[in-house]
Amino acid sequence: MCYFEQTRWNCGYWKWGNFRQQCHKEYRTGETCGLKLVFQTSLLAAPCKLCDQRFKKERRIHKMAMDIERWQREGNRRATIEKTYQDIEEIQAQIDDLYRQHEQRQKTL
Structure with missing residues (x-):
């Protein structure tokens, strides 16, 4: 004690x-x-380190989604679009992990 x-x-x-x-x-x-x-x-009052990391990754995913939309309009960038979709999936998995860590810490006390 x-x-x-x-x-x-x-x-x-x-x-x-x-x-x-x-x-x-x-x-x-x-x-x-x-x-x-x-x-x-x-x-x-500031966001915690996990929230800050999560917000950064969400902004990055948003930018990638905007890039994919632009590339689809332009055409002829199929490999780049596929690679970016894979990157988005990896980043989303990292965000999910950060969210789980955050929820676990909130519940412990």
């Missing part, structure tokens, strides 16, 4: 911060008992 700082973003994502206070169960200096309790929570 040692106390730690906590940082929480508006989206619900959080992380542990620095050690703040030792509990009475642990007598060794510099050691913690292993049970973390919140000493103080700092709220941040």
Whole structure:
């Protein structure tokens, strides 16, 4: 039951911060008992790192989709279009993974 700082973003994502206070169960200096309790929570209005990465990847997918539309109008770029569709699928898988990580962290506390 040692106390730690906590940082929480508006989206619900959080992380542990620095050690703040030792509990009475642990007598060794510099050691913690292993049970973390919140000493103080700092709220941040900015997006968390996972949300920021997800937004960047979503913007990239949007740009790729716009490029595909333009290439289809122009014609004669079939290989480029196919490659871009594959890239979009890979990036979408990364976005899904980031979303799962984010949801898992929100549910843990």
